[in-house]
Amino acid sequence: MKPILEVKNMTMDFGGLRAIDNLDLFIDKGEIVALIGPNGAGKTTFFNCITGIYTPTSGDVFIDPDGDGKKERINNLKPNLVTRRGLARTFQNIRLFSSMTVLENVMIGCHAVTKAGILGAIFRGPSTKAEENLIVEKSYNILEKIGLAKYVNELAVNLPYGAQRRLEIARAMATEPFLLLLDEPAAGMNPQETLELDALIMKLRDNEGISILLIEHDMKLVMSLSERIYVVDYGKKIGEGTPEDIRSNPVVIKAYLGEEIEEDA
Numbered sequence: 290m291k292p293i294l295e296v297k298n299m300t301m302d303f304g305g306l307r308a309i310d311n312l313d314l315f316i317d318k319g320e321i322v323a324l325i326g327p328n329g330a331g332k333t334t335f336f337n338c339i340t341g342i343y344t345p346t347s348g349d350v351f352i353d354p355d356g357d358g359k360k361e362r363i364n365n366l367k368p369n370l371v372t373r374r375g376l377a378r379t380f381q382n383i384r385l386f387s388s389m390t391v392l393e394n395v396m397i398g399c400h401a402v403t404k405a406g407i408l409g410a411i412f413r414g415p416s417t418k419a420e421e422n423l424i425v426e427k428s429y430n431i432l433e434k435i436g437l438a439k440y441v442n443e444l445a446v447n448l449p450y451g452a453q454r455r456l457e458i459a460r461a462m463a464t465e466p467f468l469l470l471l472d473e474p475a476a477g478m479n480p481q482e483t484l485e486l487d488a489l490i491m492k493l494r495d496n497e498g499i500s501i502l503l504i505e506h507d508m509k510l511v512m513s514l515s516e517r518i519y520v521v522d523y524g525k526k527i528g529e530g531t532p533e534d535i536r537s538n539p540v541v542i543k544a545y546l547g548e549e550i551e552e553d554a
């Protein structure tokens with residue numbers, strides 16, 4: 290089995306600032322992998338380079354959804370095409386359509402990968418009506434899986450914070466990804482919400498077969514979920530391995546000044 294995502298020698302410069310410095314990373318099918326590092330280490334920039342928001346200065350991004358060796362280089366694809374290839378992401382700050390319902394937010398995710406697209410859904414003709422019914426059904430099913438079905442007709446803005454964050458995951462799921470990129474999914478959550486998120490991410494992997502790459506500062510969550518962890522600092526990889534390897538890696542501990550790596554902190 291080949292990796293489903295392979296990043297080779299990625300570098301991203303913003304003028305004189307090297308935000309990512311010759312980074313390699315891979316993800317195997319069914320893995321939950323974390324990308325951690327101090328503030329400003331380059332984690333979100335890395336996601337932006339993988340998802341077509343930025344074109345990396347150099348390096349390659351390959352996907353191979355089935356892990357069968359038929360890999361595709363996706364560096365130069367626009368974000369909507371990256372989504373269509375099966376990479377979905379959430380953002381550090383909540384980006385929901387707050388005046389739309391929970392169901393509509395997920396439907397938007399579905400439309401991102403349908404033939405008619407989002408415009409087709411707005412100016413709907415007869416051919417898109419049948420598709421629309423299927424999308425309502427599909428969206429509802431996703432909400433059930435994510436535990437949000439009870440909010441289906443609520444406006445997104447009225448949801449509790451933790452549920453809004455889960456709705457972002459539901460919308461990403463609607464694009465039928467093989468790989469989900471989560472940017473600080475637990476940010477701002479209380480301990481109970483974080484526990485529920487932990488269970489949800491496990492479920493997505495175990496029941497839906499989706500591989501996951503997450504950026505997260507909550508070390509307890511990272512250590513509990515991840516099979517492997519990459520640590521970056523100033524854009525460079527400074528550590529890589531299992532949670533046990535990372536916990537005891539002196540370079541990593543130094544980068545965190547011995548603070549955040551403490552899971553009880």
Ligand SMILES: Nc1ncnc2c1ncn2[C@@H]1O[C@H](COP(=O)(O)OP(=O)(O)OP(=O)(O)O)[C@@H](O)[C@H]1O
Nearest residue numbers: 303306308326327328329330331332333334335381
């Ligand atoms: N569009 C941009 N233009 C210029 N500099 C940028 C841009 N985006 C990010 N940077 C810089 O690149 C570096 C990495 O930023 P990035 O947001 O990727 O870090 P991060 O690891 O995600 O941080 P955090 O954990 O705080 O979210 C920072 O120095 C940041 O200021």
